[in-house]
Amino acid sequence: MTTAQHLTEKDRATSADPVIDVTDLAKDYSSKSGPLHALTGVSFQVARGEIYGLLGPNGAGKSTTVRLLSTLAAPTSGTVRIAGHDTVTDDEAVRRSIGVALQETGLAELATAREALHQTGRLWGMSGDEAAARADELLALIGLEDAADRLVKTYSGGMKRRLDLALALVHRPEVxxxxxxxxGLDPVARRRVWDQVRALRDAGTTVLLTTQYLEEADQLADRVAIIDGGKIVAEGTPDELKRAHGADTVELVLADERSAAALAADVLVEGTAGRATGNRLAYSVRNPDSAVPELLLTLHSRKVRHHGLRVSRPSLDDVFITLTGHGIAPGDDTPAEPDEPDAPTAERLRSLTTAATTPKTDAQGGAKARKAASPLTQTGLLLRRLLREALRNPAATAPNLMIGTFFLFVYDGLLGGSAAAEASGGGNYANFLLPTILLFTSLSGGAAGLTLVQDIEAGHLKRQLTMPLSRTALMTSFTAIGALMVLVQAVIVTLLSLTLGMSPETGLPGLLAVFGLALLWGLGIAGYSAATAVMTGNAAAAQAATLIFFPLLFISPALMPASELKGWIETASVVNPATYLLEAMRGLLNEGWDAGQLATGVGVGAGFAVLMLAWAATAVKRGTSRM
Known part of the structure; x- marks a missing residue:
């Protein structure tokens, strides 16, 4: 299907019910020198089943526009409606209607293509069988069946782009x-992506793409908006823009350079002199149908012979220069790498795409947006992915799990407990030491923040935020991975402590209660770490955030009984939440069940966890709007 067959110029694009309707869109960012106007008064409409291109250089406002349209950011002013829904007041409905592939591919590097597609399908509310079938459809569409079970980190740039596109299509988006x-793709991979985009358009999907490649806009877009300095300076089909803002070039090859130079100044075409380059004579003309015969008659009357004539159409580059005064220099710093394996041919794409992309419809024939999975299901799916990646990256996970073991063997195994045996009342030093180690190892709850930062840096979190996923589910999955790290360490350290002579007075139920208290502390730290991560997006900051809890342990009865604390440390320990957790845990191990002491420990631990998790929830709500 050709562009002319698919779209009849502006008539369809200005229909009464556009799929994308942008009106006076503006976005400002604050800076030290004052407001930075990323977009100013941008307006356009996109019809159903149209490829609409935003063409401009880096910094023109293209990516900002996509972020606003995909609900990743809120506009300073103006309105955007996608499939009839406002991106600000009805953002969840918008996310159910769209698929998004951003500049960063945003892929989980330690997942396979099949796993990524299957999980995305489940997050969109599909059953396991339905998600598996959908993954197979899309793997065929993008030509990755043979590489479906390889880790994404082994993929070429072109393969990652194709998988990124497939992930955006899982739920058959309307837009x-x-x-x-x-x-960053090589020419072959670039054209493969073009074929896929055309096939999507032909199957009825509305596509808005941004590009800095003039040829890409010319080849793909039914209509193009040229954007520069945060403003749209022209809009129309590529042919319309060329006719309105460019001129055809008529070039003649003459016998010698002197003839060309003399005629360039003497013979005018449409009132304009020519340009001589060697023995070639060129004119810019608006109407070549009349200008060429007129020029040939003039040359014939002067008995000037020529050896060839060529008429060339203007390019979008010519149009862009005419409108903005400068060209586009693509800022592609990523080295092109060969794509593999082979993508489907254009013919096969057409046969695959209709079934793989056609949205389901409601009773009235309109597109029916899929409802995402429940928050509880989302949390489970997201946590499963984080666990899988942790198991596949033992080099990053194992050191965290060794913290407790290190403390145990240094304080009890290496020093033999002699340093504090008398201070602990001459009792079981392993009983005394275990709560201290559990609170120290609870600092590994900071893994929540580190994992979250990795997703932010990879662009994976942005992908998730363009889906109708619960922010609570997102944050819960990250804090849960931190808490699970704490729990695994607690089990390891406890088993080792039993071999070193620990003998809890309250038996297994008491040990479980001790685990629970440690887990409350770890949850609080995980929440604090996650909040820091989403606010800063910085791994070092997320890791350093947990270090502020070290002083709380050193000004508590962590290394000696509370009765031995003196001076300001004794005073500070009274208001230190770690003190009450330690006392409750040691009471369970050394003295038996004390309801009052246990209730105090649980209350303090739960209050700390709730406070930190609430802060994390607030941080993710505010911070994700700046992603």
Whole structure:
């Protein structure tokens, strides 16, 4: 299907019910020198089943526009409606209607393509069988069947782009946003992506793409908006823009350079002199149908012979320079790498795409947006992915699990407990030491923040935020991975402590209660770490955030009984939440069940956890709007 067959110029694009309707959109960012106007008064409409291109250089406002349209950021002013829904007041409905592939591919590197597609399908509310079938459909569409079970980190750039596109199509979106979809790809891979985008358009998907490649806009877009300095300076089909803002070039090859130079100044075409380059004479003309015969008659009357004539159409580059005064220099810093394996041919794409992309419809024939899975199901799916990646990256996970073992053997195994045996009342030093080690190892709850930062840096969190996922589910999955790290360490350290002579007075039930108290502390630290991560997006900051809890342990009865504390440390320990957790845990191990002491420990631990998790929830709500 050709562009002309698919879209009749502006008539369809200005229909009464556009799928994308942008009106006076503006976005400002604060800076030290004052407001930075990323977008100013941008307005356009996109019809159903149209490829609409935003063409401009880096910094023109293309990616900002996509972020606003995909609900990743809120506009300073103006309105955006996607499939009839406002991106600010009805953002969840918008996310159910769109698929998004951003500049960063945003893929989980330690997942396979099949796992990534299957999980995305489940997050969209599909059953396991339905998600598996959908994954197979899309793997065929993008030509990755043979690489489906390889880790994404082994993929070439072109393969990652294709998988990124497939992930955006899992739920058969009505509207697809592609932000620089071929940036960094070699020419062969770039054309494969073009074929896939055309096939999606022909199957009925509305596509908005941004690009800095003039040829890409010319080849793909039914209509193009040229954006520069945060403003749209022209809009229309590529042919319309060329006719309105460019001129055809008529070039003649003459016998010698002197003839060309003399005629350039003497013979005017449409009132304009020519340009001589060697023995070639060129004119810019608006109407070549009349200008060429007129020029040939003039040359014939002067008995000037020529050896060839060529008429060339203007390019979008010519149009862009005419409108903005400068060209586009693509800022592609990513080295192109060969794509593999082979993508489907254009013919096969057409046969695969209709079934793989056609949205389900309601009784009235309109697109029916899929409802995402419940928050509880989302949490489980997201946590499963984090656990799988932790198991596949033991080099990062194992050191965290060794913290407790290190403390145990240094204080009890290496020093033999002699340093504090008398201070602990001459009792079982392993009983005394275990709560201290559990609170120290609870600092590994900071893994929540580190994992979250990795997702932020990889762009994976942005992908999730363009889906109708519960923010609570997102944050819960990250804090849960931190808490699970704490729990695993607690089990390891406890088993080792039993071999070193620990003998809890309250038996297994008491040990479980001790685990629970340690877990409350770890949950609080995980929440604090996650909040820091989402606010800063910095791994070092997320890791350093947990270090502020070290002083709380050193000004508590962590290393000696509370009765031995003196001076300001004794005073500070009274208001230190770690003190009450330690006392409750030691009471369970050394003295038996004390309801009052246990209730105090649980209350303090739960209060700390709730406070930190509430802060994390607030941080993710505010911080994700700046992603």
């Amino acid at each position: 697809l946003f592609l932000d620089e979809p071929t940036n």
